[in-house]
Amino acid sequence: MKFSELLQQLELEVEIQEQHSLLEHPSCDPELLGLSAIEEAASGTLSYIEGGRFASQIQTTAASAVILPVDAKLQNQASQRQIAWISSPTPKLLFAKAVRQFYQPFQPAPGVHPTAIIHPTATLGSDVSIGAYCVIQANVTLGERVCLHPQVVIYPDVSIGERTLLHSGAVIHERTQIGADCVIHSGAVIGAEGFGFVPAAESWVKLEQSGRAVLEDRVEVGCNATVDRPAVGETRIGAGSKLDNLVHVGHNCQISPNCILAAQVGMAGGAKAGGWVILGGQTGVANQTEIGERVQAGAKAGLHGKIAPGSIMMGNPASPYRTFLKASALYNRLPELHQSLRQMQQQMAELQQQIQALEAAAQPETNHEI
Amino acid sequence: MKFSELLQQLELEVEIQEQHSLLEHPSCDPELLGLSAIEEAASGTLSYIEGGRFASQIQTTAASAVILPVDAKLQNQASQRQIAWISSPTPKLLFAKAVRQFYQPFQPAPGVHPTAIIHPTATLGSDVSIGAYCVIQANVTLGERVCLHPQVVIYPDVSIGERTLLHSGAVIHERTQIGADCVIHSGAVIGAEGFGFVPAAESWVKLEQSGRAVLEDRVEVGCNATVDRPAVGETRIGAGSKLDNLVHVGHNCQISPNCILAAQVGMAGGAKAGGWVILGGQTGVANQTEIGERVQAGAKAGLHGKIAPGSIMMGNPASPYRTFLKASALYNRLPELHQSLRQMQQQMAELQQQIQALEAAAQPETNHEI
Amino acid sequence: MKFSELLQQLELEVEIQEQHSLLEHPSCDPELLGLSAIEEAASGTLSYIEGGRFASQIQTTAASAVILPVDAKLQNQASQRQIAWISSPTPKLLFAKAVRQFYQPFQPAPGVHPTAIIHPTATLGSDVSIGAYCVIQANVTLGERVCLHPQVVIYPDVSIGERTLLHSGAVIHERTQIGADCVIHSGAVIGAEGFGFVPAAESWVKLEQSGRAVLEDRVEVGCNATVDRPAVGETRIGAGSKLDNLVHVGHNCQISPNCILAAQVGMAGGAKAGGWVILGGQTGVANQTEIGERVQAGAKAGLHGKIAPGSIMMGNPASPYRTFLKASALYNRLPELHQSLRQMQQQMAELQQQIQALEAAAQPETNHEI
Known part of the structure; x- marks a missing residue:
């Protein structure tokens, strides 16, 4: 597709502030065959530059068209290299929309594979796609156009909303409710038993x-992520929230809409996250933690207690990032601080001796005067 | 069921010290329809209060009956609000027993699904339940009432004890031995190859x-947890030990009875844990670590070497928790300590000058005296 | 098999520097029935001693034959105890070769199970083994002697090289390319969608x-590990690299040959690792990190930025290990340092007073002299 055709197909009203005039450079309306990352782009591909880090790539990229930030220097460099471009305050967002013009993810056609085992009490919406060897148990409800790739197991009394997609190896446990337009990746387990054991004299009671x-x-x-159900009540993940691979969400957690949990994050039982919270990879959240809205935690943070809305937290136990960055910079200098301290102790001892000498020197004189 | 009926069905001899007199408050024998968490309880439900944190909920909860700790104040508050109650030194434990009167987890009936593929050399105990698309390979032995949900795979030469339950997506590898009354959750992999590679000049040798x-x-x-087998010998998990989701237990680990490994804990090859060890979420245990009995590790701890029995450890590398708490409190004050140190260095320099001045002042006098 | 027969079957030219003379001790050619770890060896087994840690076991082990390092003391001790032995500069490597003489891992015979569902456009090499309930989708290519254990799912357009082994529960997503002689363990998910969401005003855009x-x-x-595909380009894992259980490799990561990623390591999007990198368990790698060749990271390290080749890194954020070890040793002494600092502040104040007193004492005299 021509670059100009692509631009017509994107909804550009909102986010695009400036646009390269194609008429001035008719040679700059390349035929686009695909997409590429800016640093490994081939001719005939569309790419994008988001921030400063990759900006220098505009000098060398072989991409034929680029989505740029609103940056006159980059625009000039692109024009000089005969690269077609368009500017947006959110280049990656526009690229995300462009990707869909070139690439549609694989999705099986509607239909129920003959090897799928579906309990007679299950209710299937129109145009569902149910792959080979899926097992759908009693009283399950699937909305319109729900798609199960092969080998998905759904325990009884589950409901799944319209257009939700489940990948091979996903297991959905009893009573789970999944909304519309969700994606459950391979190996994810939703609604399995929370980790609830009570100590007794002889062992742990379930x-x-x-x-x-x-x-x-x-x-x-995400793939192989786990979201547990609680002893009583609900574990809830708000609309638009995204969990990466190998994330663990314990029983009774309450995650508000639009949160991001990067890979290998763990939230212990009863933890709460406000809207738009972003947790970096391998972050741990202690049980009953209350994370305010729009909190961000750096990778490997350990959160507990109450975290004020909008905080940016790092470290374990986590601190506001400025505190953490200052402290962690000094951490490696601890041996040096220790050394300074010891030197000062020695100097101090010397000073004390000198002062005693001075005092002694002053004292006899005083004595002599008596 | 009436609250009074529930109490009759629980075995209360041991753990209950005090009991609300139902005869005095006949209105306080509510019909119970279900269970609830204290802070979100509806009328007609049974709940519990374990510790101080949730104690204030007794003033507002809509629960009709509550299991309380042995606490006269809470008992009075409950009575005044016409909430039926019973006291126990271990309310959560009693609640765990009460839950079973209201809720039985879903379990398929005995029987072998026609799509299950069972090797002719496998031995099945009476009343086993084997779900759709399970695959049971050569020389596998399943005890009485073992239950496999759909899509469990068992490699050859595995034995599984009575009443053990395997959820969909679990994979049990060759030669694994699983005892009675175990639960293997969805996606867990038991007995797969340990991570054993030996460096050679050109690459790694398996x-x-x-x-x-x-x-x-x-x-x-737990779900998607992994327990590896070793090159030689055994990896062993003791009776009554509980592993949460996404836990990794490496080859040759020896975990004693009644240990708790919270979500995402990792134990490297050859690590040992004594009885009743509790490891918080995301704790890492280095290879060959020896963890004494009843050691507890806080979330994200990094354990290595020998850990004395009964220690409570935190941090990475882990320290006794008192040490860690003091140190981590000062960690964030490192910039302040650094600042103090620099101020003192300056003050010290000033003092040195003052003393030199005093010495110089004293010296001339001495000289003058000569 | 006799110890002497075993030695004949191993290729010993390269790595063995010294060899026990079997002729001198004909009684020291035991019949070997199996393998064992040195500390739990039974009579009739072969074991090995790699380093100093287990050296003392030579005094007590019941093993009948041992592979030793090149160490005259150990050799003498073994001879005195009538233990057959051979020395190698790399005992564990030789043991790895010996293991194969006693143990062959379970592998299904070639053949396609009648329940396997194979798309007509798939291409199967000779002697492939495809287990029960496997699903192989459109345009998949399997090389010669590829082996799929039961319940493996392969999405469309995947190619898998000769002799590669996939364990039950593995899921390979669209367009993935897997080379020859790979092993994909149970529950691993390769080539699923990377975690790519772009913030917009109302929610996250995929x-x-x-x-x-x-x-x-x-x-x-490893088992339940995940390797994601990127928005554009490739995620690549170099020849001979080994990933342990529950490892996460994000979109666009580039891992060079012969790397080792221990259990629960996470590499965020676009991170790069040079050849022979070794990452300890639970290490996290921030996005776009560039790890030089032969870098080693201790367990739980947090890597970011550029890591120079050959560095040994520890801590989070990671530092060269010498720095980390010194700093972490002082970390626990922070309360003591803090205490010293406060003492010195007090001493300093006292000195200041003493000096003021001395100055005052000197001053009046001077004044008196005026």
């Missing part, structure tokens, strides 16, 4: 987990 | 893993 | 992941 997991609309759960 | 994994009775393994 | 994951020859991916 607390049965009678609650359920609820995923609102547009939630994504 | 050390074949000829050993086996052994799970004793009443072990639980 | 960046479709049109790229692919590429595993070169001899790569191993």
Whole structure:
């Protein structure tokens, strides 16, 4: 497709502030065959530059068209190199929209594979796609156009909203409710028993987990991630929240809409996250933690207690990032600080001796005067 | 069921010290329809209060009956609000027993699904339940009432004890021995090859893993957790130990009975844990670590070497928790300490000058005296 | 097999410097029945001693034959105890070769199970083994002697090289390329969508992941590990690299040959690792990190930025290990340092007073002299 055709197909009203005049450079309307990362782009591809880090790539990239930030210097450099371009305050967002013009993810056609085992009490919406060897148990409800790749297992009493997609190896446990337009990736387990054991004299007594997991609309759960159900009540993940691979969400957690949990994050039982919270990879959240809205945690942070809205937290136990960055910079200098301290102790001892000498020198004189 | 009926069905001899007199408040024998968390309880439900944190909820909860700790104030508050109650030194434990009167987890009926593929050399105990698309390979032995949900795969030469439950997506590798009354959750992989590679000049040489994994009775393994087998010998998890989701137990680990490994804990090859060890979420245990009995590690701890029995450890590398708490409190004050140190260095320099001045002042006098 | 027969079957030219003379001790050619770890060896087994840690076991082990390092003391001790032995500069490597003489891992015979569902456009090499309930989708190519254990799912357009082994529960997503002689363990997910979401005003917009994951020859991916594909371009894992259980490799990561990623390591999007990098368990690598060749990171390290080749890194944020070890040793002494600092502040104040007193004492005299 021509670059100009692509631009017509994107909804550009909102986010584009400036636009390269194609008429002035008719040679700059390349035929685009695909997409590429800016640093490994081939001729005939569309790429994008988001921030400063990759800006210098405009000098060398072989991409034929680039989505740029609103930056006159970059625009000039692109024009000089005969690269077609368009500017946006959010280049990556525009690129995300452009990707869909070139690439549609693989999705099986509607239909139920003959090897799928579907309980007679299950209710299937129109145009569902159910792959080979799926197992759908009693009282399950699937909305319109729900798609199960092969080998998905759904336990009884589960409901799944319209257009939600489940990848091979996903397992959805009893009573789970999943909204519309969700994606459950391969190996993810939703609604399994929370980790509830009560100590007794001889061993641990199991607390049965009678609650359920609820995923609102547009939630994504990464590969091999786990979202547990609680003993009583709900574990809930708000609309539009996205969980990366190998994330663990414990029983009774309450995650508000539009949160991002990067890979290998763990949230212990009863932790709460406000809207738009972003947790970096391998972050741990202690049980009953209350994370305010729009909190961000750096990778490997350890959160506990109450975290004020908008905080940016780092470290374990986590601190506001400025505190953490100052402290961690000094951490490596601890040996030096220690050394300074010891030197000062020695100097101090010397000073004390000198002063005693001075005092002694002053004292006899005083004595002599008596 | 009436509250009074519930109390009759629980075995209350041991753990209950005090009991609300139902005869005095006949209106306080509510019909109970279900269970709830204290802070979100609806009328007609039973809840519990364990510790101080949730104690204030007794003033507002809509629960009709509550299991309380032995606490006269809470008992009075409950009575005044016409909430039926019973006291126990271990309210959560009693609640765990009460839950079973209201809720039975979903379990398929005995029987072998026609799509299950079972090797002719496998031995099945009476009343086993084998779900759709399970694959059971050569020389596997399943005890009485073992239950496999759909899509469980068992490699050859595995034995599984009575009443053990395997959820969909679990994979049990060759030679694994699993005891009675265990639960293997969805996606857990038991007895796969340990991570054994030996460096050679050109690449890594695989050390074949000829050993086996052994799970004793009443072990639980969480969703997508992994327990590896070793090159030689055994990886062993003691009776009554519970592993949460996404836990990794490396080859040759020896975990004693009644240990708790919270989510995303990792134990490297050959690590040992004594009885009743509790490891917080995301804790890492270095290879060959020896963890004494009843050690507790806080979330994200990094354990190595020998840990004395009964220690409570935090941080990475882990320290006794008192040390860690004091040190981590000062960590954030490092910039302040650094500032103090620099101020003192300046003050010290000033003092040195003052003393030199005093000495110089004293010296001339001495000289003058000569 | 006799010890002497075993030695004949191993290729000993290269790595063995010294060899026990079997002729001198004909009684020292035991019949070997199996393998064992040195500390739990039974009579009739072969074991090995690698380093100093287990050296004392030579005094007590019941092993009948031992592979020793080149160490005259150990050799003498073994001879005195009538233990057959051979010395190698790399005992564990020789043991790895010996293991294969006693133990062959379970592998299904070639053949396609009648329940396997194979798309007509798939191409199967000779002697492939495809287990029960496997699903192989359109345009998949399997090389000669590829082995799929039961319940493996392969999405369309995947190619898998000769002799590669996939364990039950593995899921390979669209367009993935896997080389020869790889092992994909149970529950591993290769080539699923990278975690790509772009913030917009109302929620997160999905960046479709049109790229692919590429595993070169001899790569191993552990149980429940995940390797994502990128939006554009490739995620690549170099030949001979080994990933342990529950490892996460994000979109666009580039891992060079012969790297080792221990359990629960996470590499965020676009991170690069040079050849022979070794990352300890639970290490996290920030996005776009560039790790030089032969870098080693201790367990739980947090890597970011550029890491110079050959560095040994520890801590989070990671530092060269000498720096980290010194700093972490002082970390626990922070309360003591703080205490010293406060003492010195007090001493300093006292000195200041003393000096003022001395100055005052000197001053009046001077004044008196005026």
